[in-house]
Amino acid sequence: MFDPKVMKARREDLHMTKAEVAHRVGVCRDSISNWENGQNMPGVDSFVRWSAALSIPLSEVLAHPMDTVTFGEVVAADVFRQKETIKNG
DSSP: OBOHHHHHHHHHHTTOOHHHHHHHHTSOHHHHHHHHTTSSOOOHHHHHHHHHHTTOOHHHHTOOTTOOBOHHHHHHHHHHHHHHHHHHO
């Protein structure tokens, strides 16, 4: 399961701005903000890059028992997003 608060706390511990993380991940600052606030979820590739940018192992991010989103849900959301992109051209 995944808790975006873990990623936000790690970014703050590293004294990094959302813009700095966004640059390392290859997304816009608003994406980082939306992910941290749980408004939407990154695709699998972005999720892995986000974790790497914060030097936090995926196992640590996904291992919290109180989380509400599973990694499978991240993958499913990414697949759905890709299908919608193809469908809408």
